[in-house]
Every structure is written in C-alpha cells, then in structure tokens.
Amino acid sequence: MNSEPMNPLPPNPLLEQFLSESADLLEATAKKLMQLEDSPDDQGILNELFRCVHTLKGNSGLFTFPEMTRVLHAGEDLLGMVRSGRAVYSRELADRLLDAMDYVGLLLGEIEATERIDASRALESQRLAEALRKLMPSLLSNGDTATAAGFQGASSIAADARNSLADGPGAVLPQLAAIPDAARKSALAQCRDGDQLFWIAYRPQRECFFHGDDPLNSARHTPGLMWGRVLAAEPLPSLAELDTYSCLLGFDLLSNAPREELDQYYRYLPEQVEIAAVPAQWLAKGQREMSGPGNASLAADPSRARSEDDEASFNRILAAQRQILLLDDRPAWHAGRLKAVAEVLANLSQADGETSARTDIQAALAEALTSSHNTLLLAWLDTWTATWIATWRAASKTMQPEASLPCVRGADGRIATAQTEGTADAGPFAESDPGKVRADDQIKFGRRAEDSITGPKSLKVDQAKVDRLMNLIGELVVSKNALPYLAQRAESQFGVRELSREIKGQYSTINRIADEMQDAIMQVRMMAVSFVFQRFPRLVRDISRKLGKEVQLVLEGEQTEADKNIIESLADPLIHIVRNSLDHGLETPEVRLAAGKPATGKLTIRAAQEADRVVIEIVDDGKGIDPAVIKQKAYEKGIIDEAALERIGDQEAINLIFAAGLSTAAVVSDLSGRGVGMDVVRSAVEKINGTVVIESVLGNGTSIRISLPLSMAVTQVMIIESDGQLFGVPMDNVVETVRVPKTLIHTIKQSQTAVLRGRVIPLKSLNTLLGIPAAPRSNSDDELAVLLVHAGSAELGLLVDGFQETMGVIQKPFNGLLSGLSAYSGSALMGNGSVLMILNIREIV
C-alpha cells in the first residue's frame, strides 16, 4: 500500500526520537566494533555491542522499516552467537557488521528525509542480511529456520517441542494436524498463494508469572494470529500439588504476520519462542495428507467448515458490500471501490469453496466499470447470497455441532472488515495484509529498564535555539553599551551628576552579568573535538586496509573544546589530511622495514588549546614530502615558472602543496591524487579564520598544524577611521599599526611603498579601495597612519586616517540585497547604536 503523503507529514515525535537515538546507537556500535578489533576477547565490549544492535533492532521494529530490522536482526543473531562462543569474531565479521551499520545509517538518512524507506532497498537489505548469516556456523541448513539458531540459551521446559521444530520445516507439518479443519480452511482462505505463515511454539518459562508475563495474553495478541491453542507443556500435577505460580502451559500459534513483526512482538522472550515458517499451501496440503480416508468427503464439502460465526460474518460482509454497491455518489475512487467489492466477493466465494465464481465476478466487474452501472455486480451478489444461505441452511441441519470452535479471527468478522478496508483503498488486487492492519494498535511502546541507554546527562537542544540566545545576548551587550553614553549625556547635557553616577553603577552590574551570560552561552556552543575525531578510527582502519598498510592511530586531546561551527567545519579538512597522510605519507610495511622503521606506521592527531585558539596537529612518521618532486610537479602544471623553480626554498616548495591543481600521486586513486585536496583544506580552514602550516622532513614524516579560533561568535576587530567613517578590521588580519612619515613613502611605478623593518611593503589607501574620493589625512607631524595587514600570504599597508580601540563584536553577516557586498564580511552594532561595517580585507585588496 503506497501512501504517498500529499502534504508533508506532521512531525512524529516518536520517529524523531527514534532517529536521534539510532544515530547515537549507530555511533556507539561502530565505536564498540573498533574497540573489539583491538581486544576481540573482551566480553564486556561484546555485550555492549550486542545491546546496541539489539536496541537498534527493537526500536526499528516500532516502525514499519522491515529492511532495517532485517539487517539488524541478522547482525544481532550473529553477535549473539559470537557472544555465546558459537561464532568467532574476525575482521571479516567486523567488515560485514560495519557494512550493515553503514547501510542502516543510510536508511536512517532516508527516513529522516522522507519518513519512509524506498522499497528498492529491500534487495540490498536481503543481501546484507545474507552476508551476515553466512558468517554464522550453519547449525541449520534450511533458510526458513536459520534464524532460529539465533536464539540463545535453550530453555529446558520446551526443549522437546523446540527440537522438533529445529529439525526443519517438515517437522511442522504433523503439528499442523492439530489445527481443526475449520480453522485451517478459513486461515487458508485468508492467504494468497505464496504467503508465508509462521508456526509459533511459545513455551513460557516456569517462573514467567513472576516477571509479570501473562502468556495467554501474549498469545492472544500475537500479530497476525490465525489460530492458537493452549496445551500443557508438562504433564499437569494433581490439584493438590499444583503450584499456582509456576507456569506449566504452552501455546501453539499460527500467524500470518511478517517474521519481523513476530520477532519484534516476542523480542523480550526470544528464548521461549520458536518460530518456523510454513508456506500457506501447506495448510491445504496438510488437510489432504492428514485427514484420514474417512474424512476425505468431509474435507471436500466446504459447508462442513462453516460455523455459526462464519454465517454471521459472511452475512455482515455481504451486507456491507451490498451497501457499497448501492451508494449512488460517484467519487473519483468509484472504480477502486468497485474493484475492492469485487475482490472481497471473489475472496468470499473462494473461502466458501467456490472457485469458479471469480470469473463471473470479474465479468460483472468489467461490465460495471464500463457502463458505470452496478446492476450486474449487485445481481450477482444477491443471487449468490440467496444460494449461499440456502445451502448453508441445508448443510447446517445435517451437520454435527463442531467439536471445538476454531479460534480464527478471520471468521469473527473483525478481520473481515479490516480486509475490506484494506482492499478498498488499495485497489483491486493489491497486497492487503490484515496482519499489518491489526499490528498498528498492538505495537508495544513500553520499554524495559534494561533497554535504557546510559548516556551523559545532557540535553539535546536545537541549534537554532542556542543561536537565538546568542543573538539576544548580542543585542543585550549592545544596548548595555548605550548606558555609558546615557550617563555622559545626563552629566554634560542635563547637569545631573548624581543620576550619571547611578547609571554608571547600574551599568557595571549589568555589564558583569552580561559578560558572564555571554560566556555561559559560548560554553553551550562549545563542543569537544572528539566529535570530529571519533570518525577517524574507522576511517583510518578502512583506508589502511584498502592500501595494505599497517597504521596505528593515536588520538590526543579529544576533550579540547571549540565552538560548534568551528568543530564542524574542521571535519572535512581533517579527513582530507588524514587521507593524504595515509595515501602519500605512510609507506607499506615492506618499504618501512627496508627504511629501518617499524612496520606499523604511526599517525597522531593531537588537539590542544593555545590561548584563544585551538591547535590541531596531524603528524605521521611516513616518508615525508620531497621538495624537489613538488617543485617539479608544480612547474609541470604551470603553477610556478622556471625562475621560481630555481629560486624557491624547500619550505616554500612544500607549501606549494596547498596550491590548487597539484597532485603528487602518480596514479589517481579513489582516495587521493585528483589534485583537489590540500588547497581545499586551506580554503576551508581560512574560511573560519584559521591557518594551516605544513612541515615535513624527507624520510621522517610530515606534520600539519591547523590553528583555529576558539569561537567565531565574537570577532575581535580593530576600529579604524577613514574619511570620517568608522570601519572594523578583524584582528586576525592585523599585523601592526604604524605611523609613517610622508617623506618615507616612495612611489615605485604607480604604487606607493614604504620600507618597514627592512622589508618593502606596498601601501594602498583604504579610501581608494572603497572608492571614497578623498586622500588619506595625515596628523600634525605629517605622518600617515598605516595599518599593516596580511591578506593571504602577502602583507600590505593600508593607509587610513586614524586608529581607535579594538573591541569584541558579534558580527552579523549581511543578508538580502546587501549580501552581494563582498567588500564587507558583515556588520556589528556599537554601543552608541551605530553600525560598524567590518571590512573583508582579502576581498578589497
């Protein structure tokens, strides 16, 4: 049933929680798998891993994501076997499990985007589940019951019943004989060819009452239940010896619910339940084979199977169909409605043993569809109803009362209605799954205590909320800064000194609180770098295995914190660098051994806080970068000219790897070598006001150092004055401020230069750059104010009119029409309420 939503679905809080929880669990699973790789015998990790996968699977079962559940179930079974020592942990196994987890992650993404899983995923899910199952020791060769092997710990109570099932599906056949013919027939009527049924042998533990279980209740509410019986799993004692609180009963059930749903339903009692697949045809086969020769005529006479309940529900269904046919409105779905009716009638007649009726109904339907009259269908319905009731009456007179009433839900009308609904909106011959309809109200949302994930006591807050707080505190800071101006006015303009002092007193209090608040909100936005680091063990493992290298990854300073935006934008550059190190830096074990190094390479990723910056170093002990090779490559690609080839030093040559379009790898692999990489790294780092420095010693390894601001929220700017206007320049760009006597400024060709500390610095007037028609003003000593900034790798002197203080501002990016102004990186509000434009130095020079 494909229910494409016309409108976006309302957010489902349960689904949202599922998604966020699953993401956490997936992460934990991957982490545990990596840990297990280092210590494969650690039972504790294995248990936690099992629990993660188990919970994931259980949660996925709350929704109809069978693709996900299938894979997770296989994973859970496999881990269960590893846990109990029946399967061996191996790299291969870890690979398959990681694949499965990746796939689940993919599905989660899909669910997040569309709230459903595309049906095309089913094949993939099957393949993955099979790959996992292949790793299980084949206790059972038959695919239908292979999952049964996943159950851990056989309970002695039901041991014999279980064994008989475990022998293969054939063992179920005699069991089917227990189903009364009537029940079997009507169960069969509910099925279509190829439907899979499940025989469930539920043998509750003796002490289950103490766990709050009510097995009869569980059995009664089994999804897709078609038939069930109570039996004594053990011989019942005499009444005097009976222990009321020891459960001796067992249940045999037949269900047409999907396997996943059954597993989900019994997920708390897997060791008490045995589920075996039974193809629907077996019900029919069973009937023929199992009924003795004397009963053959019985089986052939369909009326035998009818009970009073049957009659009542048949009548109800027929009446409902009649009513539908008599409706005289003609909605858009009229055709679908007719088809649904036809299908219900065909099913009914089939259930009654009348197989030829279907063609009659089809003809009547075709007539009704073309002529838009229902008369033929209606006529068929009425005649059939009449004959049916007549034969029924006749049959019931001669019939013995049934020995036992079949417990078939399909016969009591409830399901019949569900089926009607199912087919009515599904169209004629679409799959309608009564089990699903019912399952909806039976899903157990209650979770047990042991399922709760112990995590850090933290709140998950939407980032937008924190950003709003951030904006508000920014505004507070700005309006707070207006108070000193007010105090000044009170004194100078109105001459009330007392008031001025009071305002200043209040200001200092507000100032302190606002500062603390700002700090606190910054703290909220802080994230540990482990957020980025945690993906590296997996990345390094995968890549090094692919490249046939042995790499030991060392992570240091994972607790170092920085603003969320910084951390997030760090992820991609770091991955590039790590890939590069693995691909180009570290050598294969043979090469390493030949060079006198240990076979296992070492890759260290280290984070530390230095003053108001976070420094991240990626150090490998690989072969290092050969400046000569880089120079040659850069020359070949036209990045440097011949003169530069001769001139530049080793360090400068190494820095060339940041140039766009340079790739040193001889062969382009899927890892690196496409010539994008280090230049992307640099621009990504610079975008967040960071710097990246590379050092390399040929033969000894490479070290890349990324320095980033702790937070982007507050930008330190220096306020400069030019032509009477104030501008802000980010302190990151400022090298120094100097006053240069006009006489020391020389003009070489068209550009002005000055020699500062022995270096020739080009000078540019800010007014000119901004298109302001005014010359820079000099002070009384005939000196010009020069703001030395670095733009990219070059240094440049900006001629301005004067310098003012530096201050921390909360920079707001431009939006709307102004967003096209690349000369400014944003604006900030000053204490007196005026707007300060922040210059984007790199753009204007």
Place this chain on the structure above:
Amino acid sequence: MPIEFKKNRALFRDEVSVEEAEGLLEWLQTRSTAKVDLSALSHLHTANLQVLMTAMANISSWPKDAELRAWLEPALKRGE
C-alpha cells in the same frame, strides 16, 4: 471481585488477574463438583487457566467473547 464465589459456583467477570489464582486453587481444591461460569469473562490470566485445567473444572457456561471461548474451550472441555 473478578471471581465471585458462590456456594458451589464461581462466576468469572471481566479480567481475572494472577492474584486470583491462589484463591481459586484453594476454592477448587475443596469443591470437586464446583461449576465455573465464564460468561462475563474478557480475559483470564494464564495462572488461572492452569488451575482450571488442572482441576478439570466443570464449565457451566463459556465466555461470550468468541475469541476467548475459542482459546478456552478446547483446553477446558471435559471428557476429551
């Protein structure tokens, strides 16, 4: 009370929980000819079912709930 014990007849009503099982057992142990009326029953905890099965109780009327009846009748029917 979900089970109403009369002189020689037990009336089951609505949902009969696990707590009733002990009392039911004691009551049945002293009355071998007792009759059990399940007509107003909507659910029976397994423990009670087990007591009834062990006692091979004489069921005077079956639950009106057809589905429950289908579960109980084969299990509790006498002389089979």
